[in-house]
Amino acid sequence: MQKAKRVVVGMSGGVDSSVAALLLQRQGYDVVGLYMINWEEEGENGCCTAEQDYDDVRRVCNKLGIPYYTVNFAKEYRERVFSYFLQEYARGRTPNPDVLCNREIKFGPFKEYAQKLGADYIATGHYCDILHAADGRHYLLKAADAGKDQTYFLNQVTQAQLEGVLFPLGKMQKAQVRALAAECGLSTAKKKDSTGICFIGERNFRNFLRSYLPARPGKIVTEAGEEVGEHIGLMYYTLGQRRGLNVGGVKGHAEEGRWFVVRKDMEHNLLVVSHGDETPLYSRGCTVSGMNWIPCPPAEREFACTAKFRYRQPEQGVRVRLEGELLHIDFDLPQRAVTPGQYAVLYSGEKCIGGGVIEQTFGAEVAGKN
Numbered sequence: 001m002q003k004a005k006r007v008v009v010g011m012s013g014g015v016d017s018s019v020a021a022l023l024l025q026r027q028g029y030d031v032v033g034l035y036m037i038n039w040e041e042e043g044e045n046g047c048c049t050a051e052q053d054y055d056d057v058r059r060v061c062n063k064l065g066i067p068y069y070t071v072n073f074a075k076e077y078r079e080r081v082f083s084y085f086l087q088e089y090a091r092g093r094t095p096n097p098d099v100l101c102n103r104e105i106k107f108g109p110f111k112e113y114a115q116k117l118g119a120d121y122i123a124t125g126h127y128c129d130i131l132h133a134a135d136g137r138h139y140l141l142k143a144a145d146a147g148k149d150q151t152y153f154l155n156q157v158t159q160a161q162l163e164g165v166l167f168p169l170g171k172m173q174k175a176q177v178r179a180l181a182a183e184c185g186l187s188t189a190k191k192k193d194s195t196g197i198c199f200i201g202e203r204n205f206r207n208f209l210r211s212y213l214p215a216r217p218g219k220i221v222t223e224a225g226e227e228v229g230e231h232i233g234l235m236y237y238t239l240g241q242r243r244g245l246n247v248g249g250v251k252g253h254a255e256e257g258r259w260f261v262v263r264k265d266m267e268h269n270l271l272v273v274s275h276g277d278e279t280p281l282y283s284r285g286c287t288v289s290g291m292n293w294i295p296c297p298p299a300e301r302e303f304a305c306t307a308k309f310r311y312r313q314p315e316q317g318v319r320v321r322l323e324g325e326l327l328h329i330d331f332d333l334p335q336r337a338v339t340p341g342q343y344a345v346l347y348s349g350e351k352c353i354g355g356g357v358i359e360q361t362f363g364a365e366v367a368g369k370n
Contacts, residue, residue, distance in 0.1 A: 003030075005120040008033075009024065013055075013188065015191055018186050018188045019181050021061070034069050035054055036105070040072075060188060081100045082097070090235065093341030111164075125169055126150045127148040128352075137295040141170065141352070142350050142351075145172065152311045156355065215233030216269055220272075239339045240337030241261045245259050285331055286329050286360065288356040302320065305347060316333065317331075326359070327356060340358050
């Protein structure tokens with residue numbers, strides 16, 4: 001009798017990875033659960049969420065009758081992900097550490113450790129799909145559940161990392177996943193989905209960031225240079241932000257409309273805001289660095305495709321031009337609050353063809369909402 005192929009599943013303690021393990025077991029694989037500890041500090045309420053999550057992993061694996069292990073990647077996470085996170089905030093940018101975590105941890109050290117456990121494949125509970133082509137190339141595909149698709153967060157995963165990877169939830173809807181978990185009596189069936197940055201959890205983001213980076217309060221000014229308030233530190237604000245500015249009732253400005261962030265002047269420590277008219281937030285294009293192509297760079301130096309500039313955004317039509325190490329992206333329609341430090345992720349139909357870090361935007365002075 002042929003020995004079953006072994007799959008090591010990244011178990012997070014959530015319903016998605018629980019059902020991923022269940023599905024693979026039903027498909028006849030030899031399934032092993034592996035729980036990663038990537039952050040070791042306690043939350044504001046004094047409890048460590050990692051312990052709670054591990055308890056859920058243990059319950060699910062015991063229910064399925066599969067072995068499970070724990071591995072600590074906290075050191076690797078601090079060196080490869082968290083240090084970058086702090087550097088970007090110190091520059092006044094808005095990073096996305098979850099994208100980097102996939103490349104540097106979940107499909108890096110995790111995969112290496114899984115292979116030590118005898119893994120033929122690794123699997124996660126991500127909502128996406130994958131095509132392992134006969135020519136040895138690996139294509140990252142969008143999930144059937146468009147509202148949950150997570151290809152955006154996987155845009156930096158390399159071809160070598162995608163080899164031998166399975167995404168069991170690719171063709172499922174979230175409602176189906178929860179229903180299956182409940183039907184099989186998994187303890188995570190009704191567990192709330194985790195949101196936000198994994199290592200911050202439910203704690204106050206500003207308090208968390210303040211404990212690592214010194215805040216430099218400064219002035220809030222209009223584009224004309226008029227002082228309208230004070231900020232508590234540029235790192236706490238993002239483009240397009242409306243809440244928490246504490247600007248209102250300024251003489252000479254009508255009450256209609258709201259104030260929002262349009263720019264951060266790092267040199268002079270100024271937060272630049274606008275009132276009512278959102279035109280300054282719009283741009284017609286951006287430049288992108290660190291492009292990771294899936295599966296490989298295109299033959300054409302210029303081509304049309306679609307793109308997302310943040311996770312929850314619908315895909316937008318764009319024109320892409322390769323310029324040395326940078327990508328030059330022109331938007332079919334002006335885009336609001338495209339933010340340096342975030343990722344521009346490209347798509348061709350159902351395929352995610354890669355992504356890179358947004359460096360700067362251009363064309364804001366002529367942009368409109370046409």
